[in-house]
Amino acid sequence: MxxxxxxxxxxxxxxxxxxxxxxxxxxxxxxxxxIVAACEGDxxxxxxxxxxxxxxxxxxxxSDIIIEDKKENYIVFSHCGAGPFSCAESYSDIDLEEHYEVxxxxxxxxxxxxxxxxxxxxxxxxxxxxxxxxxxxxKTLPTEKLIYHSNPLKIKFKTKVEDxxxxxxxxxxxxxxxxxxxxxxxxxxxxxxxxxxxxHLLINGKLSIEKGxxxxxxxxAIIKNIY
Numbered sequence: 126m127x128x129x130x131x132x133x134x135x136x137x138x139x140x141x142x143x144x145x146x147x148x149x150x151x152x153x154x155x156x157x158x159x160i161v162a163a164c165e166g167d168x169x170x171x172x173x174x175x176x177x178x179x180x181x182x183x184x185x186x187x188s189d190i191i192i193e194d195k196k197e198n199y200i201v202f203s204h205c206g207a208g209p210f211s212c213a214e215s216y217s218d219i220d221l222e223e224h225y226e227v228x229x230x231x232x233x234x235x236x237x238x239x240x241x242x243x244x245x246x247x248x249x250x251x252x253x254x255x256x257x258x259x260x261x262x263x264k265t266l267p268t269e270k271l272i273y274h275s276n277p278l279k280i281k282f283k284t285k286v287e288d289x290x291x292x293x294x295x296x297x298x299x300x301x302x303x304x305x306x307x308x309x310x311x312x313x314x315x316x317x318x319x320x321x322x323x324x325h326l327l328i329n330g331k332l333s334i335e336k337g338x339x340x341x342x343x344x345x346a347i348i349k350n351i352y
Contacts (some may be wrong), residue, residue, distance in 0.1 A: 126160060133175040137166030139205075146230025149207040150221065153233045156184040156209040163187055164207055165301075169249040173303040177247075180312050184209035185305040186237075188246075191273050193290060199266055199281040200289075201273060202246070202304055206232025208276030212306075214238040225274040237278035240267030243308040244280050248298045259298050260310045261289070278304060 126134070136152065138144045155162040161178050163171035164187050177185040186209070188202035206224060210233070213219050218235040225232070246261040266279035282289060 133161035133163065133171040133178075135163040135166050135168055135171040139165040145205075146224030146227050146232060149205065149224065149230065149232045152207040153209050157211050159184075164204065167301050169299075170301045170303055173247045173249050176313070177245075177303060177305040177309075180309055181305055181307060183305070184211050185303050186212050186276060186278065188276075188278065188302050188304050189300050190290070190293075190302060191277065193286045194279075195285070195287055197281070198286055199263075199279045200286055201268070201277050201279050202302060203273045203275040203277040206234055206275045208233050208235065208237075212237060212239075212276065232274075233276070234271060234274060235276055236268040236271050237265070237276055238267045238269060239306070240265050242306045244278075244304055244306055245309040246280065246302050246304050247313070248293075248302050250297070250299050257296070257298070258313065259293060259296065260313055261302075262308055262310055265306070280304070 134155075136144075136148050138146075138148045152162045152164060156174070159178065159182075161171060161175045163174055167187075170187055174185050174187065177183075186202070186204070187207065188204050190200055191203045192201035194201070205226065210216060210219060213235045214237070218238060220234045221231055222234055223232070224230045242265045244263050244265050246263070248259040249256065251257045261282070263280040263282045266281050268277050268279045271277065
């Protein structure tokens with residue numbers, strides 16, 4: 126990392142079965158050691174995870190939107206199985222197993238049992254003059270069971286999840302969401318150090334749109350859901 130002056134790395138492990146699952150444990154450990162590593166060759170994920178690391182000095186979770194529970198109004202976030210050990214409530218919750226998708230390698234599995242914590246969830250897309258960022262906030266719910274093979278985490282939102290998903294789709298964000306414990310939207314929205322070159326579109330808890338102006342923010346969009 127020092128030789129190449131890198132702040133973060135990402136490994137193009139998908140969709141290649143001869144690589145997928147062979148890197149999960151390494152990615153998990155690297156993030157715990159403070160070396161930011163993202164999955165599936167996703168540069169945008171590594172940028173967000175690196176920003177989270179600078180802000181919190183902790184590892185974050187690389188996740189997808191997996192399950193929407195409209196009745197209880199939460200979303201389950203999870204991914205393939207490279208969650209940092211430090212994001213588990215206890216090391217006793219962690220299982221190292223053969224990757225369930227490709228039946229080889231080794232994945233890191235645990236349900237994220239941490240409940241009642243503020244969470245910031247970010248998606249970054251675009252390039253150069255087209256960067257767009259979605260920032261969501263919610264509260265974690267304890268996920269007692271491995272409801273999805275990986276590191277499932279339930280997050281409850283104030284906004285109806287079906288409206289939130291529709292807004293995300295309409296704005297054209299992708300499937301990778303980085304999750305960090307804590308309430309950090311202001312670090313990205315108010316401080317240009319982390320959002321230079323990213324225009325904002327502010328959507329409040331009721332999904333009414335407020336357009337804002339920041340001379341340091343130029344192109345793109347931010348969805349901000351206040352819990």
